[in-house]
Amino acid sequence: MSDITAVLGVIGSDCHAVGNKILDHALTAEGIKVVNLGVMVSQDEFINAAVETGAQAILVASIYGHGEIDCDGLRGRCLERGLDKVVLYVGGNLVIGKRDFAEVETLFRGMGYDRVFPPTVDLKEMANLLKQDVAARS
Amino acid sequence: MIVACLDIGSTWTKGATFRVDGETVSLLARAARPTTVVNLADGFFAVLGDIVEGDPLAQLHDGRLSLQYSSSAKGGLAVAAIGLVPEMTLEIGKIAAQSAGARLSQVFAYHLTEDDIAGLEASPPDILLFAGGTDGGNTNYVRANAEAIGRSSIDCEIVYAGNRSVAAEVGRLLAGKRLRIVDNLMPVFNEPNPDPARDAIRTIFLETIVKGKGLDRIMAATGAAPVPTPFAVLEYTRAIHAHVPEWDSFVLFDMGGATTDVYSVHQEMPDLGTVLRGLPEPEVKRTVEGDLGMRVSARTTVEAGEPEFGDAAEALRCYAERVVAQPEFLPLTPEDAALDTRLAAVCVGQACRRHVGRLATIYTPDGEMKIQTGRDLRQVARVIGSGGWLARAADFDPAPWFAQHAVDARGRLVLFPQHFSYYRDADYLFPLLANLARAFPAAAAQAGIRLLQD
Numbered sequence: 315m316s317d318i319t320a321v322l323g324v325i326g327s328d329c330h331a332v333g334n335k336i337l338d339h340a341l342t343a344e345g346i347k348v349v350n351l352g353v354m355v356s357q358d359e360f361i362n363a364a365v366e367t368g369a370q371a372i373l374v375a376s377i378y379g380h381g382e383i384d385c386d387g388l389r390g391r392c393l394e395r396g397l398d399k400v401v402l403y404v405g406g407n408l409v410i411g412k413r414d415f416a417e418v419e420t421l422f423r424g425m426g427y428d429r430v431f432p433p434t435v436d437l438k439e440m441a442n443l444l445k446q447d448v449a450a451r452s
Numbered sequence: 453m454i455v456a457c458l459d460i461g462s463t464w465t466k467g468a469t470f471r472v473d474g475e476t477v478s479l480l481a482r483a484a485r486p487t488t489v490v491n492l493a494d495g496f497f498a499v500l501g502d503i504v505e506g507d508p509l510a511q512l513h514d515g516r517l518s519l520q521y522s523s524s525a526k527g528g529l530a531v532a533a534i535g536l537v538p539e540m541t542l543e544i545g546k547i548a549a550q551s552a553g554a555r556l557s558q559v560f561a562y563h564l565t566e567d568d569i570a571g572l573e574a575s576p577p578d579i580l581l582f583a584g585g586t587d588g589g590n591t592n593y594v595r596a597n598a599e600a601i602g603r604s605s606i607d608c609e610i611v612y613a614g615n616r617s618v619a620a621e622v623g624r625l626l627a628g629k630r631l632r633i634v635d636n637l638m639p640v641f642n643e644p645n646p647d648p649a650r651d652a653i654r655t656i657f658l659e660t661i662v663k664g665k666g667l668d669r670i671m672a673a674t675g676a677a678p679v680p681t682p683f684a685v686l687e688y689t690r691a692i693h694a695h696v697p698e699w700d701s702f703v704l705f706d707m708g709g710a711t712t713d714v715y716s717v718h719q720e721m722p723d724l725g726t727v728l729r730g731l732p733e734p735e736v737k738r739t740v741e742g743d744l745g746m747r748v749s750a751r752t753t754v755e756a757g758e759p760e761f762g763d764a765a766e767a768l769r770c771y772a773e774r775v776v777a778q779p780e781f782l783p784l785t786p787e788d789a790a791l792d793t794r795l796a797a798v799c800v801g802q803a804c805r806r807h808v809g810r811l812a813t814i815y816t817p818d819g820e821m822k823i824q825t826g827r828d829l830r831q832v833a834r835v836i837g838s839g840g841w842l843a844r845a846a847d848f849d850p851a852p853w854f855a856q857h858a859v860d861a862r863g864r865l866v867l868f869p870q871h872f873s874y875y876r877d878a879d880y881l882f883p884l885l886a887n888l889a890r891a892f893p894a895a896a897a898q899a900g901i902r903l904l905q906d
């Protein structure tokens with residue numbers, strides 16, 4: 315049993331709720347404690363939750379195509395608010411239209427996300443990566 | 453049954469005797485005298501003598517009379533709250549303190565600074581409510597704050613209601629201080645649990661604060677224990693909600709010289725398509741504004757109302773300077789009365805503005821969405837004004853101020869009551885009936901509503 319706590323939510327004005335529930339189940343099944351903020355979550359809400367719960371990771375989902383705008387600046391805000399070790403993941407339909415995933419990955423890594431996932435990600439594998447990344451940070 | 457009810461306020465000690473026959477309450481006598489700050493018991497027993505025929509203590513002892521009383525004298529019950537994130541554990545700490553009838557003297561989020569500690573050392577509250585972190589959550593801030601408090605010379609009661617993973621450690625770091633450890637006020641994220649902290653504050657009030665304020669003399673002579681006035685009024689609000697048909701939701705303003713209290717009972721039922729953000733709201737809520745009041749706080753009230761005063765700003769500033777040191781001042785000229793009314797509108801309006809929530813409309817590719825934070829009192833149909841000024845003000849109506857401030861600077865809807873009847877506690881009996889309600893909740897609730905004026 316790991317004692318990882320991860321904050322989960324769909325960022326911005328995005329109300330796609332289904333993927334969020336699936337992620338919650340998948341991570342919980344892998345022994346990760348999930349603090350699920352649901353849909354339409356602001357950057358500050360992610361951070362507030364992570365501060366109070368002592369979460370080691372924040373998992374941001376963006377499904378509706380505005381990820382590029384909504385997700386930018388989260389890393390800086392985390393640093394500003396004292397979350398200097400937090401692991402940041404992002405996934406979903408991050409940009410509008412069909413862009414090459416490698417390009418999308420570079421874009422979001424540039425924003426400070428530790429890992430970037432396409433919709434086709436295997437959630438069990440993702441959970442394992444998360445455990446490794448958290449262990450490496452602490 | 454005859455019940456003597458007294459309320460020791462910061463300027464007046466008020467009292468009334470009520471006869472209770474089943475569900476009917478009749479007022480037998482009432483009196484008020486200036487509060488005797490040096491020794492609260494003097495004013496208390498003088499008023500008790502005024503409202504009871506014969507020897508009150510003898511009647512108390514043989515059971516012919518019973519007694520309930522509250523106090524907000526000598527600064528009331530001052531609580532400083534320490535939380536982690538302002539919108540989370542600090543917010544719940546504020547709710548716990550305010551619902552225990554306390555006045556928030558200081559609030560702190562994140563790390564306590566050297567200045568914060570110095571401030572607490574220089575003017576310690578009655579109680580320090582110390583929280584932060586969910587159970588199993590953040591420990592760094594809590595530990596650092598506990599260390600800072602432990603090293604300091606802060607001398608007051610401390611209630612720890614934070615992350616239980618570090619509770620034992622906090623106990624060690626604060627060894628030698630008067631510390632009580634209770635359940636976390638947010639054990640699980642977004643699930644507020646203010647009651648254990650609230651209960652601890654009440655117990656400490658009874659066990660120690662009462663003595664410090666000189667209320668122990670009254671307790672010793674009468675055998676009855678006091679509560680903080682706002683605590684009694686909050687519970688009275690709950691009693692009205694429970695026992696009076698059609699009063700399951702309402703707002704009560706208690707405006708005084710120093711503070712404006714807002715109490716509301718309301719069940720949140722968000723519309724479909726509205727997303728709720730932030731902490732879930734309690735059904736019964738009290739907020740108190742220490743900078744909004746008609747006399748002692750007149751200066752800060754003018755500051756809070758400044759932007760809307762226009763040409764009248766200077767006149768209001770001068771007026772505030774005149775009344776600030778005179779708690780008993782009553783306006784005699786029409787000009788002064790008009791200025792007084794403007795101050796009152798700001799007190800009630802701003803206090804309500806801080807009490808209610810906001811609704812933001814955001815435009816998504818999918819069309820409009822609504823995001824609500826805090827409580828939505830738009831459907832609340834009944835509003836009561838109490839406190840000396842509001843009791844007397846037959847023509848006062850808060851509705852125009854609410855309507856003028858229905859949208860905030862960020863374009864969000866301010867969730868004020870929209871269409872409501874305004875009632876007045878014309879005899880200013882609510883604090884006394886709130887005391888009666890401690891023994892007879894249903895009868896006192898019905899009597900209070902019956903006595904209101906439209």
Ligand code: B12
Pocket residue numbers: 327328329330331332333334336337373374375376377378379380403404405406407408409410411431432433434435440816817818
């Ligand atoms: C159902 C749906 C809706 C419903 C949502 C109902 C609800 N409350 O959930 C409604 C009708 C409301 C809707 C609205 C819109 N939608 Co829509 N919607 C869909 C649809 C058909 C299914 C979404 C879904 O539930 N998928 C199933 C879940 C399980 O998959 P998922 O969300 O992708 O999540 C998984 C993975 O992506 C991944 N994942 C997701 N996040 C993360 C995060 C991390 C860290 C990791 C590791 C993994 C991960 O794991 C999840 C679980 O397996 C998709 C098309 C599709 N087939 O995907 C379009 C789709 C998502 N919608 C789209 C659009 C454009 C919209 C609207 C803007 C359309 C409009 N103009 O009306 C609005 C936006 C509303 C808003 N404010 O959010 C586009 C997005 C385009 C883009 N990003 O490039 C899509 C892809 C359709 C399309 N092909 O154009 N939508």
